[in-house]
Amino acid sequence: MSTNVVDVTKKFGDFQALYDINLAIEDGEFIAILGPSGCGKTTLLRMLAGFESPTSGTIEINNTAVADASFSVPPEKRDVSMVFQGFALWPHMTVADHIKFPLRYDQFAAYELKQNMSQRVGDVLEIINLQDKGEAYPHELSGGQKQRVSLGRAIATEPQLLLMDEPLSALDAELRIEMRREIQRLHQITGATIVYVTHDQGEALAMADRIVVMNKGRIEQVGTPEDIFYRPETEFVATFVSKANIFRGWWEGDAFHVADSSVVLANVGTTDALKASGIYALRPDQIELTDVALNDLTAEVLTRQFQGKEYHYSLNLNGQTILVQRPFTDVYEVGERVGLRAVAG
Numbered sequence: 343m344s345t346n347v348v349d350v351t352k353k354f355g356d357f358q359a360l361y362d363i364n365l366a367i368e369d370g371e372f373i374a375i376l377g378p379s380g381c382g383k384t385t386l387l388r389m390l391a392g393f394e395s396p397t398s399g400t401i402e403i404n405n406t407a408v409a410d411a412s413f414s415v416p417p418e419k420r421d422v423s424m425v426f427q428g429f430a431l432w433p434h435m436t437v438a439d440h441i442k443f444p445l446r447y448d449q450f451a452a453y454e455l456k457q458n459m460s461q462r463v464g465d466v467l468e469i470i471n472l473q474d475k476g477e478a479y480p481h482e483l484s485g486g487q488k489q490r491v492s493l494g495r496a497i498a499t500e501p502q503l504l505l506m507d508e509p510l511s512a513l514d515a516e517l518r519i520e521m522r523r524e525i526q527r528l529h530q531i532t533g534a535t536i537v538y539v540t541h542d543q544g545e546a547l548a549m550a551d552r553i554v555v556m557n558k559g560r561i562e563q564v565g566t567p568e569d570i571f572y573r574p575e576t577e578f579v580a581t582f583v584s585k586a587n588i589f590r591g592w593w594e595g596d597a598f599h600v601a602d603s604s605v606v607l608a609n610v611g612t613t614d615a616l617k618a619s620g621i622y623a624l625r626p627d628q629i630e631l632t633d634v635a636l637n638d639l640t641a642e643v644l645t646r647q648f649q650g651k652e653y654h655y656s657l658n659l660n661g662q663t664i665l666v667q668r669p670f671t672d673v674y675e676v677g678e679r680v681g682l683r684a685v686a687g
């Protein structure tokens with residue numbers, strides 16, 4: 343199901359939560375909306391669901407307007423399902439009942455699915471890998487199983503648009519990684535369009551076809567995970583997604599003059615958009631550490647953290663903290679002075 347957000351703004355009283363949002367989502371795409379707390383991602387998702395309406399602009403689903411400033415098609419009249427952060431399961435209903443519920447009451451449930459309800463419940467239990475738990479109640483399930491039930495309930499009627507609001511945030515770190523694979527599999531099986539809200543860049547990079555990075559109510563950049571990670575176009579995207587170190591100064595062609603120093607750095611992948619704002623961005627994995635004598639840019643090792651295959655260093659570069667990731671073979675001591683070299687990547 344294609345979805346278009348056209349020139350949308352949203353105000354809550356005097357507070358403007360969304361500015362000039364334009365986004366075209368193609369049928370079957372997995373879109374992650376990524377941004378820090380309060381940037382407006384849930385508001386945008388709730389607008390797609392029909393729980394909020396725009397202050398100005400239009401939302402279109404399959405080329406038909408479903409909301410603008412003057413009207414909004416209510417959630418139950420959109421072929422859309424939503425998965426929430428806190429599972430939102432009903433304590434008195436079994437797993438099978440949760441899956442039956444939308445099949446009974448959702449007006450978009452196809453007649454064949456309603457007619458063959460027990461078959462569909464069995465199929466969904468299989469998809470979410472809870473074949474043996476149909477008669478279990480929520481309190482008898484683990485966190486991961488509960489989230490699988492809420493995913494099962496959401497896909498039961500084969501909705502064309504699945505909206506997910508931080509669905510993994512209530513789970514522990516290991517389970518979150520496992521559930522990423524389950525959600526990817528669900529996307530492959532159902533072919534549904536998914537809009538997935540998260541503040542976790544790892545989730546967005548791992549699962550999405552395209553990522554929409556938001557900050558303070560505005561879209562900063564839309565692109566594939568590789569675009570967003572390797573070719574950030576704003577300082578916010580560079581720091582929020584790829585944890586880049588930002589150097590200030592000015593560009594002369596492909597040479598960057600670091601402010602307040604005589605150091606000149608060669609371009610190793612800074613986008614034109616970042617160049618236009620006088621910024622040089624270097625991800626932690628784009629910095630090599632060398633002997634001090636080999637580079638003009640030198641810094642002192644502040645901390646070193648062992649992370650298995652690599653060390654994570656923080657360095658003091660004239661008062662600025664620089665983050666660097668090096669392979670486990672590059673060992674430097676806290677207090678040591680090192681040279682910094684930018685490498686492409």
Ligand SMILES: Nc1ncnc2c1ncn2[C@@H]1O[C@H](COP(=O)(O)OP(=O)(O)OP(=O)(O)O)[C@@H](O)[C@H]1O
Pocket residue numbers: 354357359377378379380381382383384385386541
């Ligand atoms: N009903 C409302 N009334 C007033 N302000 C609201 C309302 N809903 C959201 N806001 C404000 O709009 C801004 C965006 O909220 P939103 O929930 O969309 O952010 P978010 O990016 O999803 O954040 P989080 O990750 O913390 O949920 C916030 O400053 C929030 O306080």
